[in-house]
Amino acid sequence: MRTVFAGTPLFALPTLEALVKAGYDVPGVLTQPDRPAGRGRRLTPSAVKTRAGALGIPVYTPENGAEAEAVVRALGADVVVVVAYGLLLPPGLLDIPTHGCLNIHASLLPRWRGAAPIARAIEAGDTKTGVTIMRLDTGLDTGPMLARAAVAIAPCDTTETLADRLAHLGAETLMPVLDALREGRPVTEIAQPASGATYARKLRxxxxxxxxxxxxxxxxxxxxxxxxxxxxxxxxxxxxxxxxxxxxxxxxxxxxxxxxxxxxxxxxxxxxxxxxxxxxxxxxxxxxxxxxxxxxxxxxxxxxxxx
The missing domain is CATH 3.10.25.10 (Formyl transferase, C-terminal domain)
Known part of the structure; x- marks a missing residue:
């Protein structure tokens, strides 16, 4: 199953590595273009770009939705796995892969849809959070859920420490879903409930x-x-x-x-x-x-x- 990966920060690495370890055909990786970073503001590649290069996987850094759509189409993706990519995928891209686009979202949806679910969960005093494997649709983290897994938020957890645990939990939760798709087994999709939705706005x-x-x-x-x-x-x-x-x-x-x-x-x-x-x-x-x-x-x- 040709699995195109889209991700950018360290949070995405456990999933990319799990795909490779499990023998999935990853013909290409989409990640954000190099950005200025550090005190010198030098152009710096994303964590995913660096790791994909070390794994010998071709890397693509589309500047806009049209470019991303063209890359996914050219790679012949059966499924696109999205983990903290950081850019919106255009509606036209969502239907290109046979199995659609699957996203690892770092919350128990529908709570904390949006850009900063980990930080907002800690800020709100939540005692648990988790990951949701969802199929992307045209809404903001509104697609149907294929799997969820929960984890306790420790009293000493920071966004950094909790993100590390959720990154690995996300990879572990995704792989059985992908295995089922690859083997032609049915995967149950559950619509997100209308109640309980909250929005995790981007940090300023x-x-x-x-x-x-x-x-x-x-x-x-x-x-x-x-x-x-x-x-x-x-x-x-x-x-x-x-x-x-x-x-x-x-x-x-x-x-x-x-x-x-x-x-x-x-x-x-x-x-x-x-x-x-x-x-x-x-x-x-x-x-x-x-x-x-x-x-x-x-x-x-x-x-x-x-x-």
């Missing part, structure tokens, strides 16, 4: 500015959800920092939001409700470090304010 950089007036639990979730990007930023000790890890604690005394309550053993800051214990942070042009190491160079006292 300006969402990473901390507001100490919010409650500590919400801030803890924000920090975990926005790790690694865009990060949650604050001004502590007169220095702009990205908060790495923190957790909600009971405030030792009443104080206005943004007031330092303790500096040892943790840096504890008052919030709108309870307090936030900051355990690691990163100054600009520096590495992430424990809060106590940071405070050696940027001393704070109880009663100081942070921004």
């Amino acid at each position: 950089k300006d969402e990473g500015v901390i507001d100490w007036r919010r409650d500590a639990v919400a801030l803890e979730r924000q920090i975990r959800a926005f790790t690694p990007w865009p990060g949650v930023r604050a001004v502590i000790g007169g220095t702009s920092v990205k908060i790495g890890t923190a957790h909600a604690v009971d405030a030792p005394r009443p104080a206005e939001p943004g007031v330092v309550l303790e500096v040892r053993p943790d840096l504890v800051i008052a919030t709108g409700q309870r307090a936030l214990a900051v355990t690691s942070l990163q100054a600009d042009n520096a590495r992430m470090q424990p809060a106590q190491i940071f405070l050696q160079a940027h001393p704070l006292s109880v009663g100081n304010r942070v921004g």
Whole structure:
């Protein structure tokens, strides 16, 4: 079964590697064009482009839907597997493969349709999430479901750690579906329920500015959800920092939001409700470090304010 793969970031690699390991004929990979990255803003290939090249698979970087459609048609795809491709596939492409286009979506649909399902699940305080294997249609993550698998969200999970688990779970959940299609066995498709749909809007950089007036639990979730990007930023000790890890604690005394309550053993800051214990942070042009190491160079006292 000729299986064209469309994906871009690290999240897509476990599925690409699973296809190759299982002996699927992958005649080509679609991925986004090279993008500027890093401090030097040099053009950098996607993780999928790099891995596909190492596997000896031809790589295509269509600039628009028409180019993508032409590539899939020329490759004679029986099925297209889509994992975090990052670009919308044109309606005309969806019907080209015999078995359509199958997508691994990182949520238990219909909850968290859209661009940032992992981060929004953490931000909302969900205790579980998962992956859904769905057939793409012309809607936004609205197609019928072929398989689902759930996983618990740990209290310490960040978008980075949870994405790693979901990437492997997605590959594991997809392969039995593909095997059934390849062997001509029936695959049950279930329409998404009309109720329970939520939208996971794309993350914006300006969402990473901390507001100490919010409650500590919400801030803890924000920090975990926005790790690694865009990060949650604050001004502590007169220095702009990205908060790495923190957790909600009971405030030792009443104080206005943004007031330092303790500096040892943790840096504890008052919030709108309870307090936030900051355990690691990163100054600009520096590495992430424990809060106590940071405070050696940027001393704070109880009663100081942070921004």
